[in-house]
Amino acid sequence: MMRKRKKASRLVRPAPAASVDTAIPVVRVYFSDFFEVSEGSIEQYGAFNISLVADLPLFVDPFLLFNSKKPDYQRLHQGIIQYLTFLRDKSAQGPLDQGLLKAWYRFPEVRQNWFGFTVSGNSGSGLGSAFAEALHENLNRIFADFGAEKVTKGSHLEKLCLIRQGVGKDNISDFTTRLIQEYLLEYTQKFATKHIQPSFRRTFAIEKIHFNYETEVWEPRLFDLPECERDYVLLTPRDMLTKDDTWINKPDLISDFDQIPSAIPNEQLRAQINNYFRKILPKRASAKEHNEAAFRTIQEFPELIDYYIKYKEQHGERAQSISSHKVAFSNALYVEQFRELIALLASKSDFYHVSGNTYEEAHARLRFLKDVVENKGGHKIFWSRGKPIEREEDVHILYRIAWFATLSDVSREVNDGRGPADFKISRGTADKSIIEFKLAKNTQLKRNLQKQAEIYKAASDAKKSIKVIVFFTAAERERVAKILKNLKMSDNADIILIDARRDNKPSGSKA
Numbered sequence: 001m002m003r004k005r006k007k008a009s010r011l012v013r014p015a016p017a018a019s020v021d022t023a024i025p026v027v028r029v030y031f032s033d034f035f036e037v038s039e040g041s042i043e044q045y046g047a048f049n050i051s052l053v054a055d056l057p058l059f060v061d062p063f064l065l066f067n068s069k070k071p072d073y074q075r076l077h078q079g080i081i082q083y084l085t086f087l088r089d090k091s092a093q094g095p096l097d098q099g100l101l102k103a104w105y106r107f108p109e110v111r112q113n114w115f116g117f118t119v120s121g122n123s124g125s126g127l128g129s130a131f132a133e134a135l136h137e138n139l140n141r142i143f144a145d146f147g148a149e150k151v152t153k154g155s156h157l158e159k160l161c162l163i164r165q166g167v168g169k170d171n172i173s174d175f176t177t178r179l180i181q182e183y184l185l186e187y188t189q190k191f192a193t194k195h196i197q198p199s200f201r202r203t204f205a206i207e208k209i210h211f212n213y214e215t216e217v218w219e220p221r222l223f224d225l226p227e228c229e230r231d232y233v234l235l236t237p238r239d240m241l242t243k244d245d246t247w248i249n250k251p252d253l254i255s256d257f258d259q260i261p262s263a264i265p266n267e268q269l270r271a272q273i274n275n276y277f278r279k280i281l282p283k284r285a286s287a288k289e290h291n292e293a294a295f296r297t298i299q300e301f302p303e304l305i306d307y308y309i310k311y312k313e314q315h316g317e318r319a320q321s322i323s324s325h326k327v328a329f330s331n332a333l334y335v336e337q338f339r340e341l342i343a344l345l346a347s348k349s350d351f352y353h354v355s356g357n358t359y360e361e362a363h364a365r366l367r368f369l370k371d372v373v374e375n376k377g378g379h380k381i382f383w384s385r386g387k388p389i390e391r392e393e394d395v396h397i398l399y400r401i402a403w404f405a406t407l408s409d410v411s412r413e414v415n416d417g418r419g420p421a422d423f424k425i426s427r428g429t430a431d432k433s434i435i436e437f438k439l440a441k442n443t444q445l446k447r448n449l450q451k452q453a454e455i456y457k458a459a460s461d462a463k464k465s466i467k468v469i470v471f472f473t474a475a476e477r478e479r480v481a482k483i484l485k486n487l488k489m490s491d492n493a494d495i496i497l498i499d500a501r502r503d504n505k506p507s508g509s510k511a
Contacts, residue, residue, distance in 0.1 A: 029051055035196045050114040051334065057397075060173050060180070060240050062156070062246070063158065068239070076180045084139070084157060087136070088144070088146060091136050109174055110177045110184075143160075158248035163299075185209065188232075203222055242327065256311070261274055261307075263307050272301070273304065276300055277293060280296055333381065358431050366468060374500075383502055422436050436468070440469055441476055446487070468496045469495065471498070471500065474501070477501075480497060
C-alpha cells in the first residue's frame with residue numbers, strides 16, 4: 001500500500017550551472033539517487049532500485065523462498081515454518097494472554113522496504129489484532145500437520161488465506177517480510193558498508209528482529225544502514241519479489257477447482273467431492289454461482305486445499321518465471337520509464353516554484369502532469385507492447401511523484417470515515433483538498449463523478465475537490481464527454497481530462 005511519507009530532505013538539489021536561473025534541478029527519487037550509488041551496483045547486487053518518494057506495488061512471496069535453489073532462501077522459509085510451529089504449539093495450550101498475543105503475533109509494518117500493493121490504505125493492513133486472532137484460532141486446524149505433510153512437499157503460510165476470510169496477500173507478505181527482516185537488514189548492511197558513504201549511514205537499534213526460542217522473546221539488533229529522514233531504508237532481492245498476487249492464492253484455487261478433484265488418488269473421496277459439488281451447483285449456473293459452489297465444496301472438503309498446493313508446488317518453476325517477468329516489467333515501468341517522465345517534469349522551469357493554497361497547487365501540478373503526458377511524450381509510460389496499461393495504481397504513483405519539493409502534506413488512500421480517497425493534500429486543518437483519479441473505462445464513472453469526491457470532501461473537511469480522468473482511446477474520450485454533458489459538468493474546471501492516447505501524439509523527435 002502507498003503510505004503517508006515524510007518528504008525526503010535530499011529530494012531536490014540544483015544542478016551545477018553557470019546561472020542558477022537556468023539550472024535544471026537534479027531530482028532524487030530512487031535509492032541510487034539518494035545514496036549516490038550507481039544503478040549498476042544495485043542491479044549487480046541483485047536488489048531492486050526502490051523509489052523513496054512513492055511505494056511500488058511489489059511484495060515478497062513466501063513461495064519464492066520455498067521453491068528457490070538458494071540455501072539461504074530455503075533456510076528463510078524453514079525459519080518461517082519454525083516460528084509458525086512454535087505458535088501452533090502455544091495455541092494448543094489454550095487461549096493466549098493478550099500481552100503474549102501482541103508480543104508474538106502483532107508487528108508494525110515493515111515500511112522501510114518501500115513496497116506495497118493494497119488499495120485500502122493503512123486501515124486493516126499490517127499485522128494487527130484481526131490477523132493475530134485469525135492465525136491463532138486457525139493454527140491447530142489449518143497447520144496441525146506442519147512438518148509432517150502427507151500430500152504436499154512442504155508447509156505454507158499462504159494456506160491461511162485460502163481458508164480464512166479477511167486474510168489476504170497483504171497479511172501474508174507483511175508477515176513473511178517481518179519474519180525475514182533480519183536477513184533483509186543484513187543484506188542491506190552488507191551493500192551499504194561497501195557502496196554507501198558513511199555520511200549517508202547510521203547505526204540503528206531495530207526492535208523485534210531475532211526470536212530467541214529459549215527465552216521466547218523477540219530481541220533487538222544493531223545495524224549500519226542507509227538513513228533517510230531519520231529512518232533506515234531496506235533493500236530487497238529482486239528474486240523474492242512478485243506483483244499482483246502470491247503464487248498460492250484463493251483466486252487460482254477457485255478458478256482451478258475443476259482440475260483439483262481429479263488429482264486426488266482416493267477414488268471414494270473424489271466421488272464424494274464431485275457428487276457434493278454437482279448437488280449444490282445450480283442448473284445453468286453463472287460464473288459467480290460456479291465459484292460460490294466451488295468455495296462451499298472446498299470448505300466442506302478441506303483436503304482439496306492440500307492437493308491444490310501440491311499442484312502449485314509441482315509447477316513451481318512457473319512461479320519463478322512469472323515473478324521474474326513481473327519484476328522486470330515493474331523495473332522498466334516504475335524506474336526506467338518513470339525516470340524519463342521525471343526528467344520531463346524537472347525540465348519545466350517553474351515546476352519547483354508552485355505557490356498558493358493546496359487547491360491552487362494541486363491544479364498547477366495537474367497542469368504540469370497533463371502537459372507532460374499530452375505534449376512531451378509522457379504518455380509512453382502508460383503503454384507496453386502496443387497496448388495501454390490501464391491501472392489506476394500507476395496513475396496514482398505517477399501523480400505522487402509529481403509532488404516534488406512541496407510544503408504540502410500529500411497522503412494517498414486516506415480514509416476519513418466514508419471510504420478511501422486517492423489523495424488528500426493539506427497544510428494544516430484549514431487548507432485541504434481532495435484529488436480523485438479515475439480511468440475513462442471505469443463502469444462506475446458516472447456515479448463516481450456525481451457523488452464520490454463530494455462524499456470524501458465532506459468526510460475529511462476538505463474545502464475543495466478535483467476529479468481527474470485518464471483516457472487511452474478516442475472512444476473513451478467520447479464516452480467521457482457524453483457523461484459530462486449528461487451531468488451538465490462539461491465546463492467544470494475541477495474535472496481535468498488527461499489524454500494518454502498515442503495515436504495523436506507528435507513523433508518522438510518533436511515530443
